[in-house]
Amino acid sequence: MRAISPPQIGFSDVLTSCVGSIADQNLVNKINAVTPQLNLTASDFEVKVARADLFQLPAFTGDDSSIIVGQVTKGELKSLYSSHMVPAKKPARSYYDQLKMSAPLNICPYCGFGHVTTLDHYLAKANYPCFSVLAINLVPSCADCNKGKSSSLATTKGNQSLHPYFDHGHFVNEQWLYAEVEQQSSPPSIKFSAIPPTHWQDIDKERVKSHFKDFKLAARFKVQAATELAVLKGELEFYFQEQQAAGVAEALSRKHAAARGQHINWWKTALFHALAHDAWYCSVGFR
Ligand SMILES: [Zn+2]
Numbered sequence: 001m002r003a004i005s006p007p008q009i010g011f012s013d014v015l016t017s018c019v020g021s022i023a024d025q026n027l028v029n030k031i032n033a034v035t036p037q038l039n040l041t042a043s044d045f046e047v048k049v050a051r052a053d054l055f056q057l058p059a060f061t062g063d064d065s066s067i068i069v070g071q072v073t074k075g076e077l078k079s080l081y082s083s084h085m086v087p088a089k090k091p092a093r094s095y096y097d098q099l100k101m102s103a104p105l106n107i108c109p110y111c112g113f114g115h116v117t118t119l120d121h122y123l124a125k126a127n128y129p130c131f132s133v134l135a136i137n138l139v140p141s142c143a144d145c146n147k148g149k150s151s152s153l154a155t156t157k158g159n160q161s162l163h164p165y166f167d168h169g170h171f172v173n174e175q176w177l178y179a180e181v182e183q184q185s186s187p188p189s190i191k192f193s194a195i196p197p198t199h200w201q202d203i204d205k206e207r208v209k210s211h212f213k214d215f216k217l218a219a220r221f222k223v224q225a226a227t228e229l230a231v232l233k234g235e236l237e238f239y240f241q242e243q244q245a246a247g248v249a250e251a252l253s254r255k256h257a258a259a260r261g262q263h264i265n266w267w268k269t270a271l272f273h274a275l276a277h278d279a280w281y282c283s284v285g286f287r
Contacts (some may be wrong), residue, residue, distance in 0.1 A: 001109060001110060001112065001163075001164060001167065001171060001176070001211060002107065002109040002164060002172065002263065003109070003160040003164060003167075003168045003172045003242055004103055004104070004109050004139075004164045004165055005102070005165070005226065006100055006165040006166065007098070007102060007135040007136060008033050008139075009098065009099070009135035009224065010124070010135075011039060011042035011094055011133075011134050011135070012035075012039060013017060013029075013042065013095075014085070014092055014133045014135060015035065015038065015086075015096050015133060015174065016086055017084075017091050017092040017104070018080045018084035018085055018089060018090075018092045018093065018133055019031050019032070019080075021084050021090045021091055021243075022084065025200075026280035027076060030070060030071045030076070031072055031076070031080075032169065032278065033070050033071070034069045034070035034072055036286075037068065037069050037070070040132060041131075042130075042131070042134050043285065044057070044138065045123075045134060045136065046250050047059070047134060049122075049136060049163060049165075049166050050166060052125060052157060052163075052166075052167070052203075052207070053157065054122075054154070054160060055155060055156060055157055055159070055160050057123070057128065059121070059127040059128065059153045060074065060128065061115070061127065062074060062180075065080065068129055069130065072275060072285075074129045077127050077129035077130060077132050078126070078129050078132050080132050080189050081121075081125060081133050082131040082134045082195070085131075086097060089156060092133070093257075094216055095133075095135065095190075096119060099119055099135060099139075100116060100118070100119060100140050101139050101140075101142070101172045102140055103116045104222075105253075107242040108140070108141050108142035108145050109139065109140065109141075109164035110139070110141055110142070110145040110149075110161075110164065110211075110215050111142060111144070111145050111215055111217060111220060112141070112263060112265070112266055112267065113142075113224055113267060114141075114142025114144055114145060116140040117140075117141075117142060118140075118141055118143060118146050119138040119139065119140060119146075119147075120136060120139045120140075120141035120143065120146040120149070121136075121137055121138060121139075122137050122139055122163055122246075123137055126194070127153060132247075136137045136165055136166075138164065138215045139163070139164055139208055140198055144220065145215050146218055148215065149161075149214055149215060152214075153209070156206075156211075156283060157166045157206075157207075158203050158206030158207055158210065158250055159202050159206065159210045160201070160207055160210065161207070161211040161214045161215065162207060162211040163208050167207070170197075170204070171204070172263075172265065173201075173206065173264065174197055174264070175197070175264045175265060176190065176194055176195060176196040176197065176208050176212075176265055177193075177194060177195075177212075177264075177265040177266070177267070177269070177270045178192070178193050178194075178195050178270050178273075178274070179191065179192050179193075179221075179225070179267070179270035179271050179273070179274040180267060180274050180278075181185050181274060181275070181278045181281055181285065182232065185284060186285075186287075187226060187229045187230065188229060188232075188281060189284050190221075190225040190226075190229070190271060190274065191218070192218050192221040192222065192225075192267065193212075193218070194208050194211075194212035194213075194217075196209070200209075205252070206275050217267075221267040221270075224267055225267065225271050228268065228271060229286075231287060232275075233286060233287065235251075236248045236251060236252075236286045237286075237287070239251040240286070244283070245267070245282040245283040246257050246277065246282075247284040248276075248283075248286060249276050249282045252272050252275045252282070253272075253274075253276045254270035255268075255272040256276055258271075259272055260273075
């Protein structure tokens with residue numbers, strides 16, 4: 001997970017912009033009538049997300065025609081996003097673009113390798129329609145993280161995945177991602193695991209593991225590693241010719257240090273560390 005500074009985009013600014021492009025005056029009136037309630041709900045989200053308490057918010061499971069607040073339905077709240085914030089010509093699209101561009105190097109903060117192509121609702125709009133256009137609920141994301149995220153709702157503090165705008169500090173500065181050579185095959189099979197530091201609070205340990213599981217990172221990192229191993233094969237041969245296994249291990253240690261300098265919990269950091277310390281890989285496995 002990579003940290004992103006929380007967006008400084010107010011809920012009422014986005015809402016006003018979205019409502020401004022609605023042609024149906026009846027719908028405009030209905031939304032205007034509940035705007036104070038929507039503002040309160042957004043404030044509640046802001047308070048809870050900072051404490052990792054979003055799991056306390058009730059999830060809605062009814063269909064799109066169900067009334068959520070005042071006379072406004074779930075479908076109407078969802079369409080604020082899909083019909084008035086996403087389409088290219090709508091004024092609120094500028095907020096969408098601003099959020100989408102907030103990920104450094106356009107890298108998806110959830111997985112740390114995919115390219116940002118969309119915005120992900122941290123709390124899904126299907127279950128939390130009131131937050132469909134709330135900026136701090138909209139996270140730049142790759143398509144796989146957006147679509148592949150586990151659909152199960154977080155019902156405890158521990159099973160909430162990490163939020164890139166708010167879960168900073170030890171979640172990004174302390175190592176919890178590890179790799180190992182799982183099978184001495186050709187090519188080698190790499191296993192990634194989330195192993196949080198023992199001194200962390202149990203809730204934080206659970207959250208990292210939930211994040212790892214929800215975004216299916218073990219399987220997805222494994223695929224990334226397979227591509228990297230193919231690249232390394234040729235490159236490491238050069239170091240092997242020079243200094244055999246010790247040369248390979250040293251080259252991998254340098255790669256590990258460089259990767260770690262960028263992101264401690266990056267799949268490449270974990271991979272290079274595992275490979276540099278695997279005697280079999282450094283002597284024969286890399287081939
Ligand atoms: Zn991703």
